[in-house]
Amino acid sequence: MDILNKSGTSNSKNAKTAYKAYDALDKLNSEQKEAVLNTEGPMIILAGAGSGKTRVLIHKVLYLINEEKCRADEILMVTFSNKAAGEMKGRIEKYLNSDNLPTVSTFHSLCARILRRHGVNIGIDHNFVIYDTQDQLSTVKECVSLLDLDPKQARPKAVLEIISSAKNQMIDEKTYKEYAKGYFQEMVASIYPVYQGMLEEHNALDFDDLLLKTLELFRTHKNSLEYYQNKFRYILVDEYQDTNHAQYELTKYLSQKNKNICIVGDFSQSIYSFRGADFRNLEKFKRDFPDSKAFNLSQNYRSTQSILNAAYSVISNNSLHPILKLWTDNESVSDLVIHEADDQHREAEFIIEKVKKLMNNDPSLTLSDIAVLYRMNAQSRTLEEILLHHSIPYKLIGGVRFYDRREVKDVLSYLSYLSNAKDKIAKKRLEKLGKRRFKDFEEYKKDFDEKNYIENKSTIEILDGVLKKTKYLEKYDEKDTEDMGRLENIKELRSVAIEFPELIQFLENVSLVEQEYLPDQTMEFPDDAITLMTMHAAKGLEFRVVFMVGMEEGIFPHSQSLFSIADVEEERRLCYVGITRAKEHIYFTFARERTIFGQRANSTPSRFIFELPEEIRELNGIAYDAGAPDFL
DNA sequence: GCGCCATGAGGTACG
């Protein structure tokens, strides 16, 4: 095999980390190996949960480079989160002793970069700001008041949802009115063009625009498109079931010329249709690339067979998409338990008892091996209370993100407004921080513009200058714990500012990169703690022990999903994602009675409980096998 | 310009 010869030629100064294709390929199973070795042309990898998908992607990249199919910088790998991109990048870099690296990026960062460079072709200033959800909401509010509409009827949040989903379907502000049906949508049709005009005036793009404007650029400027088609000769896209229409089109455009595109996904793990994802893109791809080759990764390395059986038993109730049946060689010692509790407090107590027992029986088990998964964040409160009461450390994932925090957003608005004075949304926010303060800030801005600080001063100098001039920190009282936290966050922001001395780069970084933010609880227990999070947040993770709580109709599946089959199927996929997080043991719990939003009510066990394999239900005394329960 | 109270809504969430 000529891989052997090539492995020694380049990149192998450091024997410890240099990539050796022949070694690496030996460690792959035959399905994985086939997927790695097929380099040319369009291909689709259906990768089940825990099937080593990341591994395959990384080895594909390394193999391409090692086989000299292309240079590293001719490879583009697209992921959905910065976290995933960072991990991929880290793992690839470890094997490459070279400065020439592949581009690993999210769709949004990639598009932002493309637009900074070539957006001028379609009238986009290279200095544009990126509006996040909060800015978008403020913009919609502006439009609503400008158009003299009643904010109670044109609820900004609802309006924005419609605009965003229109954008996801690539319907622009001019054509939307043709699609609008009914009173509300017609109202949105009148707001959408105003909203879009306002963004333009502000020299701003929202996240959806990043994708749409890039598509517009590709459609109208062949040169720009060809530049990227030539640059990225090999393209890999992860989590393809999560792409929306615009992202689908982007991958199509970019790969049109070389057709070396590898997409990876899993129908059964599509859980983001509410934000525009369409798992049917996996099927559409086959139609658009009729000569594409298909590969399946069906061997699971994470869970026991009985966990996989449980997951399959549930997901096989879905009919709107194909299902990949997984198998494993893993030893099958596994707890699968269904537990009925009196109420949500007893449910939490059950978890604690169980955790204690498990840890007694198995000294190798630590708290960080354990996760409690729930459908919605509101469910975490009772769990937190009881864990706190029993002094069991936990870390809570979720909540307000770092860059969404008020104080962080305030400081960023100052900086963003300095770099782009057209941003009226930032201006409005700053005015709200006090007239005096804004006046002082304007004085600073005058210096900033006249003395060209943007080139002569570093981000941290500017940031500190603004803080000093506006006395912003005086808003907060060091003795107040909440304020203290806010001051801490600004400190944290300062350290990011030090990392990015160029203001424009700093702003680009903060609008596109979500920083890992740990809430206070985690700070107190940095090491070993139980993880509490939603099932959505758990995607991609694994734990030796998983508790899925609140398995009740109306909670999971969520009440708002019950009107459509497609929505219930998405809930079921979420259930599948939850189950497949577990390596060894899984516990499903539900309460007979639950207080939610201050309302106490009896609950019915989730339909998903009844979809678990009969043996498990029998073992747990939940063998309603007289057919479907009456709620169905 | 700040803070209080009434009101209303309440899913999941990446960039």
Added chain:
DNA sequence: CTCATGGCGC
């Protein structure tokens, strides 16, 4: 019940 928001009074 809890949190965010907006209007209004001081």
